[in-house]
Each structure stands twice: as C-alpha cells, then as structure tokens.
Amino acid sequence: MRAFTLCALIWRSFVPCVFALSLPGDVQTPRWVAEQIDARDIGRDSRMEMTMRLFDRRGRVRERRLGLTALRGRGSSGDRELVRFLSPGDIKGTALLVWEHDGAEDERFLFLPALGRVRRIAGAEKQESFVGSDLSYEDIGGRELDDYTYAFVERNASWKAPNGHTCAAWQLESIAKDAQVAYPRLVSLVCKDSFIVVSADVFNRRNEREKHYEVRRLEGIDGVWTVMDLVMTNETQKTRTELSVTSVRYNIGLKESDFSRRALEEAMP
Amino acid sequence: MNLAALSAERRRPSLRGAHCPQRQNRCVKALVSALVTLLCVTRAAEAQLTDARSNTQSFDGYVSLLADAFPSVREGGDRSAVAELRPRLFAEYRRELNSRLHLTIAGFAEALIADRSGERTATASIVRPQEVSLEARWKRADLRIGWSRVTWGRLDELPPTDVVNPQDLTRFFFEGRAEGRMPVAMLRGRWRRSETFSLEGIYVPVFRSGRYDQLDEESAPFNVRPRALCSRTPARMCLPVRTERLEPAHDLANAQGGMRATGTTGRVDWAVSAYRGFESLPLYEGAATVSASPSVLTLLERFPRFTMLAGDVETVRGHWGLRGEMATFVDRSLQAGAAIVKGRVVEAGVGVDRKAGEYRVSGNALLTRRAFTGRVTLPDNESDGGEIDRTDLTLVTFIDRSFAGATRTIRGFGVFNPGEQSAFARASVLMHVRDNVSLEAAVGWFAGRGSHVLARFTDRDFVYTRLKVFF
Numbered sequence: 001m002r003a004f005t006l007c008a009l010i011w012r013s014f015v016p017c018v019f020a021l022s023l024p025g026d027v028q029t030p031r032w033v034a035e036q037i038d039a040r041d042i043g044r045d046s047r048m049e050m051t052m053r054l055f056d057r058r059g060r061v062r063e064r065r066l067g068l069t070a071l072r073g074r075g076s077s078g079d080r081e082l083v084r085f086l087s088p089g090d091i092k093g094t095a096l097l098v099w100e101h102d103g104a105e106d107e108r109f110l111f112l113p114a115l116g117r118v119r120r121i122a123g124a125e126k127q128e129s130f131v132g133s134d135l136s137y138e139d140i141g142g143r144e145l146d147d148y149t150y151a152f153v154e155r156n157a158s159w160k161a162p163n164g165h166t167c168a169a170w171q172l173e174s175i176a177k178d179a180q181v182a183y184p185r186l187v188s189l190v191c192k193d194s195f196i197v198v199s200a201d202v203f204n205r206r207n208e209r210e211k212h213y214e215v216r217r218l219e220g221i222d223g224v225w226t227v228m229d230l231v232m233t234n235e236t237q238k239t240r241t242e243l244s245v246t247s248v249r250y251n252i253g254l255k256e257s258d259f260s261r262r263a264l265e266e267a268m269p
Numbered sequence: 270m271n272l273a274a275l276s277a278e279r280r281r282p283s284l285r286g287a288h289c290p291q292r293q294n295r296c297v298k299a300l301v302s303a304l305v306t307l308l309c310v311t312r313a314a315e316a317q318l319t320d321a322r323s324n325t326q327s328f329d330g331y332v333s334l335l336a337d338a339f340p341s342v343r344e345g346g347d348r349s350a351v352a353e354l355r356p357r358l359f360a361e362y363r364r365e366l367n368s369r370l371h372l373t374i375a376g377f378a379e380a381l382i383a384d385r386s387g388e389r390t391a392t393a394s395i396v397r398p399q400e401v402s403l404e405a406r407w408k409r410a411d412l413r414i415g416w417s418r419v420t421w422g423r424l425d426e427l428p429p430t431d432v433v434n435p436q437d438l439t440r441f442f443f444e445g446r447a448e449g450r451m452p453v454a455m456l457r458g459r460w461r462r463s464e465t466f467s468l469e470g471i472y473v474p475v476f477r478s479g480r481y482d483q484l485d486e487e488s489a490p491f492n493v494r495p496r497a498l499c500s501r502t503p504a505r506m507c508l509p510v511r512t513e514r515l516e517p518a519h520d521l522a523n524a525q526g527g528m529r530a531t532g533t534t535g536r537v538d539w540a541v542s543a544y545r546g547f548e549s550l551p552l553y554e555g556a557a558t559v560s561a562s563p564s565v566l567t568l569l570e571r572f573p574r575f576t577m578l579a580g581d582v583e584t585v586r587g588h589w590g591l592r593g594e595m596a597t598f599v600d601r602s603l604q605a606g607a608a609i610v611k612g613r614v615v616e617a618g619v620g621v622d623r624k625a626g627e628y629r630v631s632g633n634a635l636l637t638r639r640a641f642t643g644r645v646t647l648p649d650n651e652s653d654g655g656e657i658d659r660t661d662l663t664l665v666t667f668i669d670r671s672f673a674g675a676t677r678t679i680r681g682f683g684v685f686n687p688g689e690q691s692a693f694a695r696a697s698v699l700m701h702v703r704d705n706v707s708l709e710a711a712v713g714w715f716a717g718r719g720s721h722v723l724a725r726f727t728d729r730d731f732v733y734t735r736l737k738v739f740f
Contacts, residue, residue, distance in 0.1 A: 054674045054675075056673065056674055056676070062674060062676060062701065062704055063704055087704075088704045088705050088739060089329055089330075089331060089705055089739025089740070090701070090707060090737075090739060092329060105585075105587075107536065107585075108585075112447075114447040114448065115420060115447050116418060116419070116420045116447070116450075117420040119423075119583070120536075120538055120583050120584065120585055120590065121585065121590055122585045122587065122588045122589055122590045122622075122623055122624065123585075123588070124624060125588075125624065128624070131675060132671060132673075132674040132675025132676070133674070239674065260464050261464070262461065262464075266371075266406065266411075
C-alpha cells in the first residue's frame with residue numbers, strides 16, 4: 001500500500017471526498033485520512049510530461065524534461081511506472097521502469113541508451129534524492145502506509161493556493177516507525193475536498209525542518225485533481241526544485257505490455 | 270604459409286611510421302567538407318524539426334572537443350610524448366515510419382590533429398555510421414537490419430560474452446566499453462514468447478575488425494602492434510616488423526552469427542548463448558619468408574574463427590545487484606610469441622553492485638583459463654604451450670558519485686590482475702556547466718609488466734579534457 005504521494009500526486013478524484021465529508025467526524029481518524037490519500041481514484045492509467053527545474057544555492061537553474069506513464073495495479077499486481085528523460089541531451093532516453101509488488105520488494109529496471117540493454121537494478125533508498133533533485137524517490141513514488149504512524153495537528157486548517165483556490169484541510173503529522181530514516185517526521189496539509197497533500201514540512205533526524213513542499217497550482221483534469229505546479233525547497237542546502245506538469249492524460253487504455261522490459265527498451269524519447 | 274587461405278583473405282599491407290603528406294591533405298579536406306556538410310544537414314534538419322518535432326521522430330546529438338596527452342609513450346627503447354586534439358560531431362535521427370517500422374540514422378564525423386612520437390603532425394578525419402538501421406516490430410517479434418550495435422552479457426566493462434561488436438580501443442580506454450563499441454552490418458531477429466522468455470538470432474554477413482584507433486591507427490598510442498621482434502639469445506637481435514593484414518574475405522563462408530535465449534525465472538534473469546565469429550583484434554603470425562627484405566620481418570595479422578558457448582544471470586537481492594557470466598570458447602586461437610596456436614578459453618565472472626551512501630559501487634571478478642590444445646604454425650622456436658597455458662584473475666571495480674544536484678560527477682574505474690600486478694585505472698570528473706554543456710577531465714594509468722593484455726599498454730598513461738555541447 002502506498003500513501004502520501006506528493007508528486008505521483010496528482011491523480012485522485014472528487015469521488016472519495018464526497019464520501020469522506022459524509023462521514024461523522026469521529027470516524028475521520030488520522031490513519032483513515034492517510035488511507036484515503038492512498039485510496040483515491042487516480043484513474044486506471046495516466047501519461048504526463050513534466051518539467052523539472054533544479055535551482056542550486058546560487059540560483060543557477062538546470063532543467064530536465066521527463067515523461068511519466070503509470071498503470072494502477074489490479075488484483076495482486078501492484079502499480080507500474082515508467083519514467084523517461086526527454087532532455088537534456090546527456091540523459092535523454094534514460095528510462096526507469098518500476099513494478100511495484102504489494103508485500104514484496106519492488107522490481108526496477110534501468111535502460112541506458114549508451115549501454116543498449118535493460119538492466120535489473122536494486123531499489124534506491126526511498127529517501128534518497130531523485131535524479132539530483134530535492135525530491136526523494138519516496139516523494140515521487142509514494143510512501144508506504146504502514147511505515148508511519150499518524151496524528152492530527154489541526155483538524156480545521158485551511159489552505160490557499162497562489163491562484164486563489166482554497167480548501168479546508170487537515171494538518172497531519174506522520175512519524176516514521178523506523179527512526180533511523182533520513183526524514184522521520186512529516187507535517188502535511190491535506191485538502192479535505194481532494195485528499196491531496198498541498199503543503200508539507202519535512203523534518204530531519206535532528207527534528208529540524210529541512211524541506212518544505214508546496215503546491216502552487218491545482219487543477220481538475222478529466223475529473224481528477226491534478227497538481228500542475230509544485231515546489232520542494234531544501235532550507236538547509238538552500239536549493240529548490242520546481243516541477244510543472246506540461247501535459248497530462250488519464251485513462252488512455254494503457255496495458256501491462258506498455259510497462260514491459262521491451263517497452264522500456266523500445267520507446268522513443 | 271597457407272597460400273589457399275591467403276587468397277581467401279583481404280590483404281592490407283602496412284608499415285608503421287609510414288608518412289604520407291598527400292594523404293594528410295586529403296584527410297583535412299575530407300574533414301572540412303564532412304563537417305560542413307554534416308553541420309548543414311544538422312541545422313537544416315533541426316530547423317525542420319523545430320516545428321515538426323513530435324513523439325514519432327527525434328533529432329539530437331553533440332559537438333565535442335577532446336584534448337589528450339600521453340606524457341611518456343615508450344616505443345622500443347625510446348620514450349616520447351603525444352598530444353592530440355579530437356573534434357567530433359555526432360548526430361542521431363530516429364523516426365517511427367509507422368506503428369511497425371522504426372528508422373534510426375546516427376553517425377559521427379571526427380578529426381584528429383596530433384603530435385605523435387615527435388616526428389610529425391598526424392591528421393586524419395573520418396565520417397562513420399554509428400547506427401543505420403530499420404527495425405520492424407510485431408506483437409511478439411522484431412527484426413532489425415542495418416549497421417547496429419548489440420550488447421550481450423551482464424558484467425561491467427569486460428563481459429566475456431559481448432562478442433558481437435568490435436571495439437575501438439582508444440575510445441574504450443578513454444570512455445568505456447559502451448562508447449568503444451563499433452557497429453557492424455547485421456540482421457537481428459527476436460521472438461518473444463512472453464515477458465519471461467525470448468529468443469534472439471544474429472547474422473553478421475560482413476567482418477569488421479576492431480581498431481586500436483579509428484583515426485590514424487598506424488601511429489595511435491594504443492596501437493600495440495609489434496614494431497620489432499627480438500630473439501631471446503644473449504645477443505638479443507631485433508628485427509623491425511612489417512605487418513600485413515589478412516581480414517576474412519567478404520563472402521558467405523565468412524559470415525558470423527549466433528543465438529541467445531533469454532528468460533526470467535522468479536526474479537532471476539538468465540540467458541544462454543552461442544556465437545560463431547572472428548577475433549575482432551588481430552593475432553600475429555611470423556612470415557619471414559614472404560618479406561620483401563631480409564632485414565624486415567613480416568608479420569601476418571590474422572583474425573581466426575572462434576566458437577563461444579555462454580550463459581549469464583542477473584538478479585537483485587535487497588540493495589545488491591548480483592551478476593554472473595561464463596563463456597567457453599571451445600575453439601579459440603591464441604597468441605604464442607610470433608605464432609598462432611589452437612586453444613580453448615574459459616572465462617567466468619561474478620559481479621556485485623549497490624548504492625553505498627552517496628556512491629554507486631560495483632566489483633567484478635573474472636577468471637580466465639587459457640589452454641593450449643594444438644599447434645597451427647610455430648615458425649619461431651620461442652613459442653610453446655607453456656606460455657599460453659595460464660589462468661588469470663582480473664578484478665574490475667567501478668565507483669561513481671554525483672553531487673551538486675547531479676551537475677558534478679566523479680567516476681573511478683579500475684582493472685587489476687593480481688597475478689602479474691598489472692593494472693589500469695581511470696578517474697574522471699564531469700561537470701555540467703550548463704544544461705547542454707559539459708566539461709570532463711580524466712586521467713588513465715597503466716601499470717605492470719608481463720604477458721597479460723593490460724601489461725601491453727604500460728607506458729600509455731594519459732590525461733584528457735573534453736568539452737561537449739549537446740543539441
């Protein structure tokens with residue numbers, strides 16, 4: 001089970017929030033909120049392109065374009081995701097395929113154009129940086145629901161987006177069961193009407209706020225709430241990463257074969 | 270000397286140190302015209318694609334300038350410094366002609382301006398295809414035809430089963446095996462029964478040899494072609510060497526090819542393969558009787574046949590990637606002094622890799638057993654089976670770390686033969702000064718004396734720096 005996806009985000013419909021608001025308040029436990037984030041309808045599949053802008057401490061920016069296709073798992077098979085770099089030239093064509101498995105280790109495959117073959121690779125540490133950005137693999141791929149315990153900080157918070165969009169929200173604290181992870185504590189703001197994490201403070205082992213996540217633009221696309229712009233700031237290193245979705249489509253009929261090792265090798269960037 | 274065999278081979282005589290100013294001029298003109306043409310084509314294509322760029326076609330590439338230096342190359346008893354400049358333009362165009370047909374056209378133009386051995390300025394230029402292929406894809410099969418590159422094997426940098434494409438040794442030592450891989454004309458078909466089993470067949474109709482360097486190979490620092498042969502008598506008489514290249518003729522009988530079955534059992538990927546091919550780098554055979562001059566020894570460069578049977582596996586356990594590979598060359602010709610002898614070679618290796626903190630590290634151990642099985646020709650009394658019946662352990666390590674938002678990368682690569690204390694190490698620093706501009710500096714170091722292949726490159730230590738601009 002995955003929960004608390006900050007970036008992989010993006011998908012989740014209105015349907016569960018209607019259900020959520022109809023429940024009595026005492027049923028809405030912190031754990032239940034986390035489960036709703038995980039259980040949102042994000043479509044059967046999706047294909048999106050995004051631009052990642054990495055700012056260093058001097059404000060210099062490096063831009064990467066990447067494509068992300070995802071297939072929601074059915075039955076015993078978990079989600080499948082394929083990330084492919086579209087630019088810059090030195091990493092163009094590099095692609096990562098992830099087969100998630102409930103209750104078992106995920107399988108990961110890497111395609112490097114220069115190597116010309118698909119290579120099975122070990123999983124990255126979940127809280128490691130994703131391709132040099134301020135986002136972690138966990139931010140991209142989602143957190144394991146059972147790896148955390150949850151508590152409300154504030155039941156009646158609110159959130160206002162830069163574009164004026166507002167929502168009632170829960171402020172939720174998530175504490176990692178494994179205290180040795182790099183970021184054991186997360187305080188996040190979860191919109192009640194969409195179950196999307198719209199803001200989060202990420203604390204390091206010294207309980208210092210090290211990273212701050214903020215959604216800048218949220219849109220409903222094909223009935224699915226989609227985070228179109230977000231920023232993750234690393235306050236310790238004075239760096240930040242901005243992610244903008246440039247195109248997104250849901251329920252386009254992707255099949256498991258679109259997430260095979262052959263697809264990883266053959267798809268053109 | 271087997272005259273019948275010679276008649277079936279292409280002869281390419283060469284004498285080291287040959288100097289030809291006219292050839293240089295032609296090279297420079299060819300380079301300039303090739304670069305201008307390629308640049309024009311590049312810009313025209315880019316302009317066309319700016320608006321038309323879509324998911325069905327792509328065009329990109331890079332321009333690079335590499336400056337390298339070999340501080341002390343030893344030729345016989347002499348030492349000299351080498352400095353080189355290598356501008357390069359690489360472009361790749363890929364297009365989906367329809368849902369089934371995929372076209373790839375990639376190639377490069379590269380030039381060399383070098384001060385080699387302090388005797389002359391070497392210039393050369395080439396325009397070469399890197400991939401010119403058409404691939405048809407069906408639901409369960411695909412077929413590729415053209416000049417292409419195929420990777421077999423699982424281990425890093427020295428996989429025993431990666432025998433389909435020859436290597437450019439200069440690029441191998443500078444940049445690694447992937448960059449050194451040279452395309453060959455091939456027909457490749459794959460049939461995929463399922464996600465967990467596929468069968469691959471490769472047919473290579475025309476032989477293409479590996480190169481010490483694709484640019485002015487004769488004077489290349491990594492060209493370890495024998496320059497002189499010396500007797501082992503106390504008087505130690507040496508004869509200069511003239512080489513004559515005898516490549517397999519372009520006919521049906523000299524085709525190469527193989528099969529590879531790939532499967533997945535649980536989380537273990539495995540493959541078994543068989544390949545019948547030619548040695549991509551030459552073996553040398555003394556042929557004093559055909560020398561034009563009694564004071565020059567002629568060596569024939571031959572590319573003997575080999576047959577390989579191999580298997581490899583790959584899996585992941587926790588944070589560890591585990592890989593293994595074994596190849597048996599049931600008939601392989603081996604170099605023994607100035608003779609080529611029949612032998613058998615078994616190469617087996619295991620490798621691990623993992624992320625360790627900020628570092629990605631991998632280590633491979635490769636065991637090579639060479640056995641003398643018979644004699645083809647032994648014109649030189651020095652040669653005997655004892656020289657080639659040997660077992661070598663080769664350790665390969667790789668480490669890299671990226672930092673500063675992946676804009677800086679440091680890499681280390683090492684090969685070590687503990688038996689002979691021979692080694693090769695390369696360290697590099699890569700810096701992305703802009704999204705599309707990178708600057709790289711590297712140093713390569715060889716050590717050891719002996720008959721292991723690495724020891725042949727001792728005194729070829731190098732440094733280089735390269736500027737690369739992607740478009």
